[in-house]
Amino acid sequence: MDNFTTSTGAGKTVIGTGVVSGVAYAEAVWIRPRPELPSSGQGVSPDQQVAEFERFQEAASNVSGRLETRAAGAEGNAAEVLNATAGMVKDRGWHKAVKKNINSGQNAEFAVVGATDKFVAMFEAAGGLMAERTTDLKDVRDRVIAELRGEPEPGLPNVKGEAVLFADDLAPADTATLDRTRIKALVTELGGPTSHTAIIARQLDIPCIVAAGSSLRDIESGTKVFVDGALGTVSTDIEETVAREKIEEYAMIAERIAQWRGPAQTKDGKKVQLLANVADGNAARIAADTEADGIGLYRTEMSFLSATEEPTIEEQAKIYGRVFSAFPSSKVVIRTLDAGSDKPISYANMEHEDNPALGVRGLRIARDNEALLTRQLDAIAQAAENREDDAPTWVMAPMVATTTEARWFANLCRERNLTAGAMIEVPAAALMADMIMPELDFVSIGTNDLTQYTMAADRLSSQLAYLTDPWQPAVLRLVKHTCEVGIRHNVPVGVCGEAAADPALAAVLVGLGVTSLSCASTAIAGVGSQLSLVTEEQCQQLAEIAVKSVGANAAREAVRDYLAQLDQ
Ligand code: PEP
Ligand code: MG
Numbered sequence: 001m002d003n004f005t006t007s008t009g010a011g012k013t014v015i016g017t018g019v020v021s022g023v024a025y026a027e028a029v030w031i032r033p034r035p036e037l038p039s040s041g042q043g044v045s046p047d048q049q050v051a052e053f054e055r056f057q058e059a060a061s062n063v064s065g066r067l068e069t070r071a072a073g074a075e076g077n078a079a080e081v082l083n084a085t086a087g088m089v090k091d092r093g094w095h096k097a098v099k100k101n102i103n104s105g106q107n108a109e110f111a112v113v114g115a116t117d118k119f120v121a122m123f124e125a126a127g128g129l130m131a132e133r134t135t136d137l138k139d140v141r142d143r144v145i146a147e148l149r150g151e152p153e154p155g156l157p158n159v160k161g162e163a164v165l166f167a168d169d170l171a172p173a174d175t176a177t178l179d180r181t182r183i184k185a186l187v188t189e190l191g192g193p194t195s196h197t198a199i200i201a202r203q204l205d206i207p208c209i210v211a212a213g214s215s216l217r218d219i220e221s222g223t224k225v226f227v228d229g230a231l232g233t234v235s236t237d238i239e240e241t242v243a244r245e246k247i248e249e250y251a252m253i254a255e256r257i258a259q260w261r262g263p264a265q266t267k268d269g270k271k272v273q274l275l276a277n278v279a280d281g282n283a284a285r286i287a288a289d290t291e292a293d294g295i296g297l298y299r300t301e302m303s304f305l306s307a308t309e310e311p312t313i314e315e316q317a318k319i320y321g322r323v324f325s326a327f328p329s330s331k332v333v334i335r336t337l338d339a340g341s342d343k344p345i346s347y348a349n350m351e352h353e354d355n356p357a358l359g360v361r362g363l364r365i366a367r368d369n370e371a372l373l374t375r376q377l378d379a380i381a382q383a384a385e386n387r388e389d390d391a392p393t394w395v396m397a398p399m400v401a402t403t404t405e406a407r408w409f410a411n412l413c414r415e416r417n418l419t420a421g422a423m424i425e426v427p428a429a430a431l432m433a434d435m436i437m438p439e440l441d442f443v444s445i446g447t448n449d450l451t452q453y454t455m456a457a458d459r460l461s462s463q464l465a466y467l468t469d470p471w472q473p474a475v476l477r478l479v480k481h482t483c484e485v486g487i488r489h490n491v492p493v494g495v496c497g498e499a500a501a502d503p504a505l506a507a508v509l510v511g512l513g514v515t516s517l518s519c520a521s522t523a524i525a526g527v528g529s530q531l532s533l534v535t536e537e538q539c540q541q542l543a544e545i546a547v548k549s550v551g552a553n554a555a556r557e558a559v560r561d562y563l564a565q566l567d568q
Contacts, residue, residue: 014212014219015553016187017465018232019198021503021526022207023250024164024184025243030221031167031174032154034142041110044102053099056108059147063140064089066153067173074177081176088140094119109148116141126344139171159183164225164234166216167197175200185209185227187234189216190462202522209234211465230504231556260529262291264517266510268535273516274528275331277496279303281322287521291528294330294392296444296518297496298323300376301337301345310347310372316379321386329388333444333496333518335423336376338362338398342460348372357458362399362423363409374412381416396421396444401428406439425449425497430478433485440491444518445482447497451475470499471552476512480547483513494518503530504559510536511543534566 044052064086071082088094097118101111120134142154155174156165159182167174169190175197178186183206191197191210201208207229219225219236226238226246264274275296276287280303284295303319304311311319324332339345340353340361348369353359366373377395384393397409400422406429413420424430425446437443447470452459454475457467479495486493494516499505501519506527509517519527534542542559549555 012215012218012237013233013235014215016209016212016216016232016234017192017469018207018209018229020201020206020208021230022185022205022254023229023246024207024227025224025238025240025247026162026164026184028166028187028219028221028223028225029157029159029163031165031170032152032157034138034154035145035149035151037113037145038107038110041107042105044105044107049102049105052108053102055148056098056102056112056144057095059108059144060089060095063143063147063153070177078176081172085136085140085171085173088136089144094140109145112141112144112148135169135171136173139173164227166219166221170197170200172200175204178204178206180204180206185229187212187216187225187227189213192460192462192465192468202520205522211462230502231560257525257529260291260525260532262528263293264291264528264531266531266534266536266539268537270510270536272510272514272531273331273494274524274531275333275494275496275516275518276521276524277518278323278521281319281326283521284323284326287524288326290521290524292521292524294327295323295332295334296494296500296516298332298334299338300335301339301343304337304339304345304347305343308346310375313375313379313382316376317382320380320383324383324387324391324393327391329391331392331394332387333394333396333421333494334380335396335398336363336373336380337365339365357452363397363405364399370412373409377412377416377418381418384418392419394419394421394442396423396442398423398446399426399449400424400436401426403432403435403439406436410439410441423449423496424482424493425453427454427478430482433482434489437485437489437491442492442494443482443486444494444496444516445479445514447475447479447495447499450478450497454478466552469552470497470502471505471546471555473547473549473551473555475499476508476543476547476555479509479514480512480543486515487513492516501527503527504542504556504563505546507531507534507539507563508542508546508559511539511541512547530563534563538562538566 067082067086071079094115097115098111101114116137119137123134146153162182162184164185165183167188169188185207186201187209188197189212198210207227209232223236226235226243264272273293275294276292277297278284278287278295279299339348341357348365350360395413395418400406406422410420419441421440421442423446424443429436448459451468451470455467457464459468483493492515495509495514496518500517501523503526506517507530545558546555549558
């Protein structure tokens with residue numbers, strides 16, 4: 001069954017979506033509860049209003065001060081997140097809105113709620129990444145309200161021993177300073193594979209399960225739980241000795257992963273290009289420290305999310321050049337702007353669309369604005385001139401749905417001597433692969449969107465995480481078809497969605513005929529190590545098992561069982 005709770009005797013197992021592999025056995029600790037929000041609070045007379053606003057300012061200043069102190073003791077990304085949250089507490093627009101509410105007679109607590117609601121509504125209307133920041137806004141609201149009431153600050157409790165952290169969803173300020181030596185796993189009721197919790201957990205390499213659903217609430221703080229991040233399970237009925245054995249087993253796997261060295265190949269020597277997904281030069285430098293053979297997906301739009309004007313060709317070339325210089329002679333696959341849907345860019349997208357995931361996103365923007373695309377291609381070509389002579393620079397378009405689009409894009413690339421490809425992430429493109437592929441030099445399957453569109457399930461919805469699972473056999477069948485066409489036309493077929501980051505699924509993808517895999521830097525060694533343990537023929541058997549399974553969990557479990565047998 002997909003994502004349901006199972007009960008055995010006194011114990012129970014809650015199933016969510018595993019986003020970072022690993023196992024842990026420790027007490028569950030629920031994050032300190034958010035304060036009850038006031039639903040009224042009128043009655044502050046005009047002569048008390050100045051003092052009431054000062055009370056708010058003092059509370060806000062205490063909260064931001066504490067966050068800044070924590071930031072000073074943290075490093076890198078953690079410090080940035082804490083400083084950003086402190087900045088939100090000090091935001092002048094928010095303070096102004098609170099003041100206005102207090103001046104209308106509201107007490108500080110109620111004024112904070114109203115002011116925050118106003119900003120949340122604005123962020124939600126903007127959609128995409130802005131909408132995801134509403135968690136941060138509500139976090140700031142809750143901290144200030146707790147401070148106003150003299151209650152303990154909500155969020156991370158002071159954990160004494162080892163713990164598995166439970167939460168509805170985690171705010172950036174909670175995850176930024178997680179004590180890795182104590183917090184052994186994260187489990188959230190909400191969230192999805194691309195939520196903030198998942199991203200931080202991946203960076204910290206903490207086993208993590210999201211979208212576990214409301215039945216997680218039945219497990220109280222203090223209950224010993226066993227978490228399996230690969231299976232997405234949280235169990236309360238496992239015996240301590242069995243749990244310890246599983247942890248030891250996993251430690252051996254982790255050791256094997258740490259020992260693995262590229263280039264990636266199967267046990268019988270079939271080469272598989274293993275590449276990294278990056279969003280900027282910094283991430284590319286991190287990738288260069290791994291065993292990655294190059295970059296398989298550079299998401300260029302991530303550099304422009306907050307830009308209000310299109311950067312010039314020279315400015316763009318400089319930004320792309322930073323990624324190229326991390327891999328001066330290796331393959332870099334750069335994707336043209338995938339603006340829209342959850343990644344709106346103000347200078348590229350329409351102001352409002354009722355259904356942005358099905359709207360004018362990715363390559364579609366260039367239909368009415370070809371110059372936006374050609375300026376980007378010019379910038380890529382300019383940056384590529386500084387690469388070493390034979391360094392492969394491949395360029396692909398997101399959201400290609402038709403043969404005409406593929407031909408049009410490929411011509412624009414070839415006019416600039418760039419190797420042309422397309423993402424296969426719209427089911428139509430997979431089904432038309434035999435027409436589309438002859439137009440191109442390569443394709444790369446975006447399993448995140450391919451899953452979203454095949455299953456008709458929003459990739460950001462936590463309720464639908466059981467559908468937006470790349471193990472869905474329907475998605476794997478489209479991958480299979482694309483690979484078969486790729487082999488016929490001699491066009492390389494890569495995968496650059498999250499599916500490529502799951503070691504067992506990576507073996508399935510190789511069995512389906514994928515020639516390169518691109519994933520987060522943290523996942524490279526796990527995938528490479530898994531491939532080194534299986535032959536090409538075994539990968540093909542795994543692929544057969546997965547595409548013939550009845551559902552995503554059944555596919556995952558059957559493949560796991562097969563791999564476990566090989567280990568014996
Ligand atoms: C995908 O859709 O699988 C993909 C790699 O692109 P993105 O996640 O950026 O949409
Ligand atoms: Mg995509």
